[in-house]
Amino acid sequence: MSGQPAAGSPSALEVTMLTAVLGGQKVLEIPSLQVFPNEVLVVIGPNGSGKTTLLFCLSLLLKPATGAISYQGVPVADGPSTLRKRRELAVVFQESLLLNTTVQDNVTLGLRLRGVSGEKIRERTQTWLERFGVSALSRRQAKTLSGGEAKRVSLARAFALQPEVLFLDEPFSALDSPTRQALLEDFQTVLRETRVTTVMVTHDRNEALVLADRVAVLMNGRIRQIGRPEEVFSSPVDEEVAGFVEAGNVLHGVLNSQSNGLVSVDIAGRQLQAASNLGAGTRVTVLLNYEDVTLSMPLPQTAPSSARNQLRGKIIRVFPVGSQLKVYLDCGFTLASLITRRSWEELGLEVGREVVASFKASSVHLIAKR
Numbered sequence: 539m540s541g542q543p544a545a546g547s548p549s550a551l552e553v554t555m556l557t558a559v560l561g562g563q564k565v566l567e568i569p570s571l572q573v574f575p576n577e578v579l580v581v582i583g584p585n586g587s588g589k590t591t592l593l594f595c596l597s598l599l600l601k602p603a604t605g606a607i608s609y610q611g612v613p614v615a616d617g618p619s620t621l622r623k624r625r626e627l628a629v630v631f632q633e634s635l636l637l638n639t640t641v642q643d644n645v646t647l648g649l650r651l652r653g654v655s656g657e658k659i660r661e662r663t664q665t666w667l668e669r670f671g672v673s674a675l676s677r678r679q680a681k682t683l684s685g686g687e688a689k690r691v692s693l694a695r696a697f698a699l700q701p702e703v704l705f706l707d708e709p710f711s712a713l714d715s716p717t718r719q720a721l722l723e724d725f726q727t728v729l730r731e732t733r734v735t736t737v738m739v740t741h742d743r744n745e746a747l748v749l750a751d752r753v754a755v756l757m758n759g760r761i762r763q764i765g766r767p768e769e770v771f772s773s774p775v776d777e778e779v780a781g782f783v784e785a786g787n788v789l790h791g792v793l794n795s796q797s798n799g800l801v802s803v804d805i806a807g808r809q810l811q812a813a814s815n816l817g818a819g820t821r822v823t824v825l826l827n828y829e830d831v832t833l834s835m836p837l838p839q840t841a842p843s844s845a846r847n848q849l850r851g852k853i854i855r856v857f858p859v860g861s862q863l864k865v866y867l868d869c870g871f872t873l874a875s876l877i878t879r880r881s882w883e884e885l886g887l888e889v890g891r892e893v894v895a896s897f898k899a900s901s902v903h904l905i906a907k908r
């Protein structure tokens with residue numbers, strides 16, 4: 539797996555017996571957590587689960603109540619060594635927190651404080667503002683920037699520091715959807731190129747799927763599951779984790795054709811149509827919400843439908859989810875659909891029955907694998 543250290547090499551970051559207390563309440567209890575060199579660890583969890591507190595402890599902005607934190611095998615002690623280590627880290631917050639000066643000064647200031655030489659400051663500032671597509675704004679006052687532009691500057695500022703570990707606290711949550719998508723793609727490219735060791739917290743499972751080498755699920759201050767994103771999202775350890783992470787089918791496939799924004803994805807020998815500009819041969823994770831899969835009885839001839847995807851399958855399992863039913867089909871691979879009890883009864887469905895699962899190409903969300 540990418541991000542795993544060579545045998546015997548220290549973790550980039552490791553904590554043991556970490557607890558944090560806020561307002562007299564224990565809000566975090568982490569017996570052990572390792573972050574491997576060059577990996578992107580994304581911590582997801584509902585609001586109030588302790589994500590920000592964990593990020594603040596790891597980045598040495600908050601002193602834990604108990605526990606030890608080591609960077610590259612060296613424990614961080616109280617006092618000056620904490621301060622020195624903190625200067626080797628960078629944190630990007632939910633709010634961009636830019637200083638009331640020009641864009642360029644926002645990037646150069648941190649470098650100057652860290653004693654980087656003049657020539658290098660200019661070079662790195664230019665490189666990273668360009669990399670995040672905001673070099674044309676370098677003389678603008680930071681307070682005149684849009685939310686998306688400010689976020690790009692705060693990311694450029696963090697990368698320019700060349701941190702030992704990069705921390706991000708819900709960095710994209712305040713952005714509107716198109717702005718967020720564009721920035722997420724640029725950020726993903728930069729992470730793949732630099733391979734900087736990264737810890738990011740978010741409540742957005744899609745961000746985790748796009749960015750993470752490993753995902754940790756934090757609930758009530760405890761890590762309930764940690765593993766590769768596909769593993770966590772498709773096999774949650776228990777119902778509570780499933781309730782948070784599960785929103786749809788997570789499948790694996792390969793693109794085998796591309797034509798004008800419509801692709802055909804091979805999943806275990808069956809073909810799905812999806813809207814995407816990815817090229818043929820790309821290995822993809824396929825996300826498809828349960829609600830977007832409708833079921834009907836097979837007809838002798840294909841019934842007219844706006845759904846491009848119509849797969850025959852057999853019902854293998856069914857169980858109630860709130861007022862609805864989750865129906866699992868064997869279509870050559872396992873596909874699940876969420877339907878009302880009324881539909882189930884009207885269609886006369888039962889386990890073992892053959893049905894047709896339909897869904898639109900636009901409902902199929904593809905993520906290119908690394």
Ligand code: ADP
Nearest residue numbers: 560561565583584585586587588589590591592
């Ligand atoms: P998340 O980032 O997952 O939303 P936080 O780390 O912000 O969660 O908070 C974890 C828990 O600690 C929550 O229950 C929150 O209400 C509580 N908490 C956060 N800050 C304080 C504080 N300053 N005093 C008391 N409780 C706090």
